[in-house]
Amino acid sequence: MTEVVLAAAPTQMLAERRRFRVLRKLAAHRSFKIGLVLVAILVLCAIIGPMLTGIDPTAMSIRSRFKPPSARFPFGSDQYGRDILTRVLYGGRLSLSIGLSVALISGVFGAAIGVTAGYFRALDPYVMRLMDALMAFPAILLAIGIGAALGAQASSIVVALSVAYVPRTARIVRASVLVIREMEYLQAARVSGAGDLHIIVKHVLPNCLGPLIVQLTFIFAYAILAEAALSFLGIGPPPPAPSWGNIIAEGRDYSVEAWWVMLFPGLAVSLAALGMNLLGDGLRDVLDPRLKIET
Amino acid sequence: MAEQPLLSVENLTVQFRGDAGWVNAVEGVDFAVGAGECLGIVGESGSGKSVSALSILKLHSPANTRYASGAIRYGDRDLLTLPQRRLRQVRGGEIAMIFQDPMSSLNPVLTIADQIMEPLRQHQGLSVQAARRKAIELLDMVRISDASRRIDDYPHRLSGGMRQRVMIAIAVACRPRLLIADEPTTALDVTIQSQILELLRELQREIGMSVILITHDLGVVAEFAQRVVVMYAGRVVETASVPALFERPMHPYTEGLIRAVPNLDEDVHRLTTIPGSIPDPSMSITGCRFSPRCREAVQSCLEKPPSLVDAGAGHLARCPPRIAAGGIS
Ligand SMILES: Nc1ncnc2c1ncn2[C@@H]1O[C@H](COP(=O)(O)OP(=O)(O)OP(=O)(O)O)[C@@H](O)[C@H]1O
Ligand code: SF4
Ligand SMILES: [Mg+2]
Numbered sequence: 001m002t003e004v005v006l007a008a009a010p011t012q013m014l015a016e017r018r019r020f021r022v023l024r025k026l027a028a029h030r031s032f033k034i035g036l037v038l039v040a041i042l043v044l045c046a047i048i049g050p051m052l053t054g055i056d057p058t059a060m061s062i063r064s065r066f067k068p069p070s071a072r073f074p075f076g077s078d079q080y081g082r083d084i085l086t087r088v089l090y091g092g093r094l095s096l097s098i099g100l101s102v103a104l105i106s107g108v109f110g111a112a113i114g115v116t117a118g119y120f121r122a123l124d125p126y127v128m129r130l131m132d133a134l135m136a137f138p139a140i141l142l143a144i145g146i147g148a149a150l151g152a153q154a155s156s157i158v159v160a161l162s163v164a165y166v167p168r169t170a171r172i173v174r175a176s177v178l179v180i181r182e183m184e185y186l187q188a189a190r191v192s193g194a195g196d197l198h199i200i201v202k203h204v205l206p207n208c209l210g211p212l213i214v215q216l217t218f219i220f221a222y223a224i225l226a227e228a229a230l231s232f233l234g235i236g237p238p239p240p241a242p243s244w245g246n247i248i249a250e251g252r253d254y255s256v257e258a259w260w261v262m263l264f265p266g267l268a269v270s271l272a273a274l275g276m277n278l279l280g281d282g283l284r285d286v287l288d289p290r291l292k293i294e295t
Numbered sequence: 296m297a298e299q300p301l302l303s304v305e306n307l308t309v310q311f312r313g314d315a316g317w318v319n320a321v322e323g324v325d326f327a328v329g330a331g332e333c334l335g336i337v338g339e340s341g342s343g344k345s346v347s348a349l350s351i352l353k354l355h356s357p358a359n360t361r362y363a364s365g366a367i368r369y370g371d372r373d374l375l376t377l378p379q380r381r382l383r384q385v386r387g388g389e390i391a392m393i394f395q396d397p398m399s400s401l402n403p404v405l406t407i408a409d410q411i412m413e414p415l416r417q418h419q420g421l422s423v424q425a426a427r428r429k430a431i432e433l434l435d436m437v438r439i440s441d442a443s444r445r446i447d448d449y450p451h452r453l454s455g456g457m458r459q460r461v462m463i464a465i466a467v468a469c470r471p472r473l474l475i476a477d478e479p480t481t482a483l484d485v486t487i488q489s490q491i492l493e494l495l496r497e498l499q500r501e502i503g504m505s506v507i508l509i510t511h512d513l514g515v516v517a518e519f520a521q522r523v524v525v526m527y528a529g530r531v532v533e534t535a536s537v538p539a540l541f542e543r544p545m546h547p548y549t550e551g552l553i554r555a556v557p558n559l560d561e562d563v564h565r566l567t568t569i570p571g572s573i574p575d576p577s578m579s580i581t582g583c584r585f586s587p588r589c590r591e592a593v594q595s596c597l598e599k600p601p602s603l604v605d606a607g608a609g610h611l612a613r614c615p616p617r618i619a620a621g622g623i624s
Pocket of ligand 1: 312320339
């Protein structure tokens with residue numbers, strides 16, 4: 001009976017089922033699932049949460065300063081009497097967008113630079129020397145410098161962190177390209193008359209996508225942590241608009257009396273970083289098994 | 296081969312960038328393949344077979360390769376000096392190539408369909424539907440059963456032999472005039488090997504293409520080729536028609552290779568191999584490059600590089616002492 005059904009299954013469906021192989025493996029991966037759930041909850045909260053509370057995150061109220069967590073202020077209130085829950089929800093929008101932007105920008109530029117260096121070997125020494133020079137600075141120091149130069153605003157954090165992470169991404173992409181370029185299917189594509197652009201788009205990029213995606217999830221996590229660190233150092237997104245980083249930074253002077261001001265955004269940062277890391281681990285196991293053997 | 300050959304490689308010297316400057320990987324290589332003919336190229340590992348074959352389509356990476364001399368004559372064109380755009384039309388369209396390792400010749404992230412349709416769409420401008428129909432026909436042609444289902448598979452679902460069939464389907468998709476097969480069966484089981492070679496022979500007849508078959512195995516050459524080129528240490532040491540080569544090998548190296556083929560007529564397999572190994576391309580040897588391994592070397596062999604001499608009837612060998620003695624050892 002089953003055999004008949006299988007034989008009758010249209011080829012299209014079989015092909016599609018194979019295409020979902022990766023998804024099925026991911027669905028069976030425990031830490032990937034935990035990470036995905038964590039990240040999904042945080043993202044959902046950031047998107048729809050602010051609509052639900054209906055409170056202005058910047059609205060001050062002298063009378064309700066430093067209220068500990070209660071029914072009215074589930075996460076407590078800060079020195080201006082603002083609702084921490086609302087601020088954490090809004091802050092998630094900014095912090096997660098910073099993480100996403102840094103990951104996307106590092107991904108695009110890192111891939112472009114890594115493919116250029118790995119594929120066009122003549123350019124490689126120059127490009128990679130420049131990347132090495134950038135990588136010689138610790139990411140946070142580089143970000144502090146750029147952030148200081150561009151002024152304290154969300155976009156300069158994005159630029160600063162992207163500059164810091166592009167070389168690392170480029171390095172990883174280049175390493176995969178160096179492996180891929182020795183594969184006979186590239187030679188075979190050249191034999192059938194394909195040009196460089198076609199080869200890059202159709203053969204090189206898709207084959208280094210796995211390691212790239214893995215790297216980007218980790219960059220997403222780093223960027224959220226770095227945003228908090230930079231805010232702490234006073235070069236994060238400026239108040240009063242909340243980000244997880246600047247809520248923590250503003251709360252630091254009162255950390256003993258009003259622990260809740262720092263605790264909840266701190267938890268959000270940790271959960272986001274943890275979630276992205278778990279997600280990244282899962283993706284790495286499924287998309288890039290080579291890395292697993294090495295570590 | 297009285298009339299003009301389909302393709303001829305003339306005095307080809309290819310250099311790679313080494314630690315101490317440019318090193319000749321192959322030097323002064325000459326051979327030609329006629330229309331519809333099968334030319335075998337044999338030689339030990341490292342003798343320059345692949346380097347020569349890849350040069351025909353100028354496939355070496357330009358960053359560390361130099362075509363120091365020579366020409367690849369194809370019709371009235373020289374493929375080495377052809378502009379990139381015209382060269383790309385020849386690749387795949389008129390001259391196709393398959394490689395040794397069918398495991399890495401197919402892109403793991405694309406389906407078989409994607410990969411067979413690529414040259415069809417590129418060179419023949421077929422629509423997606425037409426290319427897909429043609430691709431299924433091609434899979435049938437290379438005897439892949441259940442082609443219309445198999446075509447949507449990813450390469451990892453296929454065995455090595457099947458992948459090599461797919462590679463062949465891709466190679467012959469545009470009915471090339473010449474197929475270069477660089478050790479197409481080395482990575483496969485013996486039974487699969489003969490099936491693949493049989494398939495190549497049938498396709499050659501069907502399409503009327505020429506084949507350059509690169510192999511370690513003189514037995515394969517004996518069975519499939521009409522002419523043969525023997526390479527050693529980056530040089531052609533002997534070239535002849537297949538019967539002439541087996542009947543009267545002129546070069547001691549060729550002789551050694553023939554002796555190394557297990558002789559099925561005899562009860563005892565006398566498998567002799569040539570003692571020693573091929574010299575590294577960067578090693579400088581003044582005289583004959585085979586002289587360190589040659590039992591017949593005389594003083595003159597060590598003094599200057601021997602040239603390829605015609606011993607009559609298109610049988611050339613790079614061994615002056617032998618030719619002077621009439622080819623008999
Ligand atoms: N890209 C390259 N860069 C430097 N040297 C190379 C390169 N490709 C080949 N060589 C050298 O050129 C010589 C000839 O190699 P080639 O690959 O043509 O041998 P082959 O006859 O095809 O051997 P095999 O039977 O193992 O395939 C070898 O010494 C090899 O080391
Ligand atoms: S030229 Fe001399 S060394 Fe070289 S193969 Fe002939 S006899 Fe041997
Ligand atoms: Mg080879």
